[in-house]
Amino acid sequence: MSAEETIIATITESTVIAATPAQVWAAVRDVGSVHERLLPGYVVDTRIEGDIRYLTMPSGAVIREYIVSVDDETRRLAYSAVEGFTLPIDHHHASFQVFPDEAGARLVWITDVLPHAAAAEAQLRITRGLHVMRETIEASTLTDQPRSDRQGFLP
Template identity: 55%
Template sequence: MASIRHEIAINASPHHVWEVIRDIGAVHERLLPGRVAGTRIEGVHRFLTFPDGHVIRELIISVDDDTRRLAYSVAEGARPRLDYHHACFEVRADADHARLIWTTDLLPDSAAPEVRIRTQYGIAEMKQAIEASGEPG
C-alpha cells in the first residue's frame, strides 16, 4: 500500500486553519476555490464537484476537534481509479504559524505517482487560499 505525506507551513493560526479544514461543506469556498466548483453534504458523505462536472463521493470518517484531525475516504469517482483510499488532515501549532499535514494511503501502488502530484499541488493551493482569507498567524 502506498502512503503519501505532505506537510506545509501556513501563515495563520492553527485555530483558523482548523476552522477551514473542518468546514466540510465549504471546500469550494474556503479550502480549494477554483479547483472545486461545489460541495454537497448528504449524511456522512461529501460530494465534491469539479469545474469539468466530475464528482467525487467521499465518506467523512472523523472530524476530531480535540486533535484537529479530519479523516475521510474517497468512495467513488477517484481519478485515477483506486481500490482503496484513506486520508487525513492534521493541523498542528509550529512556532509562529500552523502546520498542515495531509496523509493519504491508497491502492493500487501504481496510482501513487499521480496522486502524489495532485496532493502536492492541492496542499499548496490550500495554503494559498487559507493565507488569502486574511487571518494571520
Template identity: 55%
Template structure:
C-alpha cells in the same frame, strides 16, 4: 498499501486553519475555490462537484476537534484507477502559524506517485487560499487537481 504524506507550514494560526479544514461542507469556498465548484452533504457523505461537472463522493470518517484531524475516504468518482483511497488532514501549531499535514493511503501501490503529485499541488493551493484570507501570500492558482 502506499502512504503519501505532504505537509506545509502556513503563516496562519492553527485554530484558523482547523476551522477551515473542519468546515467539511465548504471545501469549495474555504480550501480549494476554483478546483472544487460546489459541495453538498448527504449525511456523512460529501459530494464534491468539479468545475467540469465531475463528481467525487467522500465518506467523512472523522472530524476530531481535540486532535484537529479530519479523515475521509473517497468512495466514488475518482479519476485515477485507485481501488482504495483514505486520507486525513491534521493541523499542528507552529511558531508564527501552523503546520498542515495531508496523509493519503492508496492502492494499488504504483499509483502513489500520481497521488503525491496531486496532493502536493493541492496543499500548496490550500496554503495560498488560507494565507490570502489572512492577508498574506499569493492566492493566484489555476492548476487542476482531481
C-alpha cells in the same frame, strides 16, 4: 498480481501556513465548504448528505467521500473517497491534521491509495492541493468558527 499492486501506498505531505492553528482548523473542519475555503477553482461545489460529502470538479466529475471523523481535540479530519475517483484507484483513505508551528500552523495530509502504481500521480495532486490550500487560507480572513450554514457533518 505483483506486490506493488497489492500494497497500499502511503503519501505524507505537509505545509506551513501563516495563520493560527485555530484558523487553519476552522477551514479544514468546515467539510461543506471545500470549494470556498480550501480549493476554490479546483472544486466548484461541495454538497453534504449525512456523512457523505460530494465534491464537484470543474469537469463536472463528482467525487463521493465518506467523512470518517472530525476531531476538534486533535484537529484531525479523516475521510475516504468511495466513488468518482479521478485516478485509477481501488482504495483511498486520507486525513488532515493541524499542528502549531513557529511560523503559524502546519497542515499535514496523509493519504493511503491502492494500487501503489497510483501513488506518484496522487502525490503530485496532493502537493498541488496543499499549495492551493496554503494560499487560500493565508489570503482569507477566517474566523475560528465554521460557517454554520455549510458545516455539514459534525461529530
